[in-house]
Amino acid sequence: xxxxxxxxxxxxxxxxxxxxxxxxxxxxxxxxxxxxxxxxxxxxxxxxxxxxxxxxxxxxxxxxxxxxxxxxxxxxxxxxxxxxxxxxxxxxxxxxxxxxxxxxxxxxxx
Amino acid sequence: xxxxxxxxxxxxxxxxxxxxxxxxxxxxxxxxxxxxxxxxxxxxxxxxxxxxxxxxxxxxxxxxxxxxxxxxxxxxxxxxxxxxxxxxxxxxxxxxxxxxxxxxxxxxxxxxxxx
Numbered sequence: 230x231x232x233x234x235x236x237x238x239x240x241x242x243x244x245x246x247x248x249x250x251x252x253x254x255x256x257x258x259x260x261x262x263x264x265x266x267x268x269x270x271x272x273x274x275x276x277x278x279x280x281x282x283x284x285x286x287x288x289x290x291x292x293x294x295x296x297x298x299x300x301x302x303x304x305x306x307x308x309x310x311x312x313x314x315x316x317x318x319x320x321x322x323x324x325x326x327x328x329x330x331x332x333x334x335x336x337x338x339x
Numbered sequence: 340x341x342x343x344x345x346x347x348x349x350x351x352x353x354x355x356x357x358x359x360x361x362x363x364x365x366x367x368x369x370x371x372x373x374x375x376x377x378x379x380x381x382x383x384x385x386x387x388x389x390x391x392x393x394x395x396x397x398x399x400x401x402x403x404x405x406x407x408x409x410x411x412x413x414x415x416x417x418x419x420x421x422x423x424x425x426x427x428x429x430x431x432x433x434x435x436x437x438x439x440x441x442x443x444x445x446x447x448x449x450x451x452x453x454x
Contacts (some may be wrong), residue, residue, distance in 0.1 A: 230399055233393065265440075266382070273443035274433060275376075281440065318384050326397040330376075333383035 231255055233321055233331040240337045241309040249334045250301040257300030258321065264302035265320040266295055268313075269333075270304035275318070279304060306336070314338045341366035344447035345433050351428075354454050357421040361434030361445055364415070368392050373417040375412060378429035378447070385430075389437070390417055406447045421435040 232254040241247035251264065258264065266279035279288060281297035282302065292308045303318050319331040347359035375387040388398035388406045398406045401415040402421070421428060431439070431447040 269384070271380075274446060275442075277442050279439075284405040284440070286440075316383075320386070327388075327399060329384055329399075330384040 231323060231329050233319060233329045235317075235319060235331040235334045236271060236334040237332070238337065240339055241306065243311065245303050245309050246305065246307045247264075247302045247309060248298070249297065249306075249317055249336070249338065250320075251303070251321070251331045252301045253321060253329075257321070258297065258302050260297065262302070262321040262323070263291055264295065264297075264312050266293075266302075266304045267316060267318045267320065269316045278317075309336075341436060341443055343436060343443060345432060345434050345445045345448040347448065347450070349365040350364055351424055352452055353425055353452055354423055357419070357424050357428060357450055357452075359419045359434070359448065359450070360416050361418070361435075362414075362416050363436070366415075366436075367414045368410060368415055373408070374435045374437050375408060375419045376433045376435060376441070378433070386414060387419065387421075387432075399431060416424050426454065428454050430451050 234252045239247050260282050264282050267275040278289050278293050283295040285324040295307050296303045317334045340366045344362050351357045372389040374389040378383050387450050388408050390396045405422045407420040426439050430453045433447045434445045436443045
């Protein structure tokens with residue numbers, strides 16, 4: 230069974246920077262996994278922030294950026310704002326056409 | 340603008356089959372992957388699977404033996420069936436449309452499995 234691992238929780242100060250990572254039990258992540266990043270707040274549907282590793286949507290705040298870092302997918306939040314408190318999930322595509330969400334990272338802005 | 344709405348029983352007995360329907364409004368079912376995702380309480384998002392309008396499906400390997408996703412393009416609906424449910428299947432179930440890199444979600448519906 231494929232497992233995609235994220236940090237369980239991270240804390241960032243307002244205005245600070247934090248990097249979330251996403252690793253796969255099958256090995257290094259590449260652009261061929263087409264990494265997505267989602268933001269999920271309680272009681273709401275998830276919201277996409279990043280697609281295909283580092284591409285933003287029109288609604289993605291400029292303070293969010295995606296990358297590949299040391300064989301993992303990464304989401305960097307710069308100039309963190311209180312409204313960025315949420316659970317963040319990566320989503321990876323695997324050969325065979327199936328997808329796996331990461332275990333999720335709870336980000337606290339404090 | 341396309342909108343999705345999940346519907347179905349909020350309570351299912353253990354060992355029975357969970358059935359949910361997602362009704363699509365404001366769009367057709369062409370050229371999109373019609374997807375189910377769930378969020379168990381206290382846990383993370385889990386990708387369940389999708390159906391493409393051609394009828395092609397793909398499922399989470401860990402659920403594959405119990406899952407069926409089907410579509411009725413005339414009603415612009417797609418459905419999820421999950422058999423032999425246990426308490427571990429208690430979750431908020433979301434339907435979603437994936438077109439290119441764009442995800443459109445339903446609001447989610449809580450399904451509780453009772454013993």
